[in-house]
Amino acid sequence: MTTTQARPSEPLIRPEIHQTSVARQSWIMVQRSMIHTKRMPEMLSDVTVQPIMFVLLFAYVFGASITNTGGGSYREFLLPGIMGQTIVFSAFVVATGITADLDKGIVDRFRSLPISRSSVLIGRSVASLMHSSIGIAVMAVTGLLIGWRIRDGFAHAILAFALILLFGFAMIWFGILVGSSLKSVEAVNGVMFTVLFPITFLANTFAPTGPMPAWLRAMAEWNPISSLVQALRELWGNGPQAAPSAQLPLHHPVLATVLWSVGLTLVIAPFALRAFAKRTQD
Template sequence: MTSADLPITPPGLWRQTSIIVRRSLIHTRRMPEMLTDVTVQPVIFVLLFSFVFGAAVSVPDGGNYREFLLPGIMGQTIVFTAFVVAMGITADVDKGIVDRFRSLPISRFSYLLGRAIAALLHSAIGLTVMAVTGLVIGWRIHGGILDAILGFVLIVVFGFGMIWYGVLIGSWLRSVEAVNGFLFSTLFPLTFLSNVFVPTAPMADWLRFIAEWNPISSLVQAMRELWGNGPAAAPGAALPLQHPVIATVLWSLALTVVFAPVALRAFVRRTAD
């Protein structure tokens, strides 16, 4: 039997996924301007809100607004991971890259998983930049090592749930411009209608109810409590803010369970023959 007669064994799921992740990282290295959204933009947000709005925002129990702000900005950044994966998928489909992958022994799921991991790595750069910026302007983590690690784990878990929303939008809409406009119109109001930048207690009752049941508020409250950057939720706060760590895990699971099956079907329809 010659080498030409030997059966060709397709690579496993992890090998396929790692190829997609490596491709995305190489693409980013060759076009470093793609990192603007997780390098320049987060620094602008941190400095703008810290020094322009910080003096006007009252933090509960007289806390430091800069420490109150950093978990919120990090939560906003991980939510915007949906932008990264959605626009990446749309661009690949539009340019025929996905069609090329389909001619190879690579499954659609491994492509999406690779895109998801690459998007999380992309956002991790932004979180690192923000952490360094925060340390420069006075932000600190006051909790223990395990609490600090748990806070970052929650960010990744929540980001993985948001990625499936991005996959759905990227598979549903037909152009990068449409994806950017739609996500901007949905995610920006969602992040501002939360406790990311301001406490929820002074809000009107109906607005406070919406903000405190916002999944982003649970994530941000969990990080603030774990890192010692803010007080526990007030007694009158909604249930998710009373138990923010558990609520964040449940919200993340819910986002994955709701959006992942729909996103997978949408992607299969978009890339069908």
């Protein structure tokens, strides 16, 4: 009878861990989102098919009824409004993405890695802005085909697009707050539609505020989206300056948009970070 001698156990060799910066970790998270989009191109339908549909429907359906825009064509009046609405819905993208990652346990897997928690949020935020920027580009091309033009110079055009991204960054914090607070994608969809749709329509996005009742007009013109859209119209040369009877933000729309963006970020970001930390705590 022969006996087998147990072989001494070999020491476990662990792979070497290299420290990386938060910027590098965040970029990896952005790449992760981009890979998902590449593998599921239907995820781009909301920033490719839908923007074209919105532009064409509003331009040819609403445009046939709305003729008094204070100067210029309704199509040039329309494009800044739809772009403002699109960047507001960047909050929707990041909210559903974070909720899905939390619900599936993906964030818990990230926590087991030697990475910063903030890189998950930063990566989602940057990916969301990139996602929405595709929609802005698609709408710009569609607008050019139906007669929209940028008429006030290159520098003002770049400033307008920068304002879009700045306001989108503020809205992303709202998306992080909702996505971290709710526990299902269905709940996020319901809340975001209920909140964002009325806000984007109760503004100067698709129709002038002048004919509105006084109380409703005041609400619409103090809406941060109205400041953004008015700034885009003035910077692109797509509409006149605000009427003398308009509320204060519309008389200084660029400054108002910057202040709204910074203010919303300062107010919402702490609550969003607290909600995310609470969902991911040990």
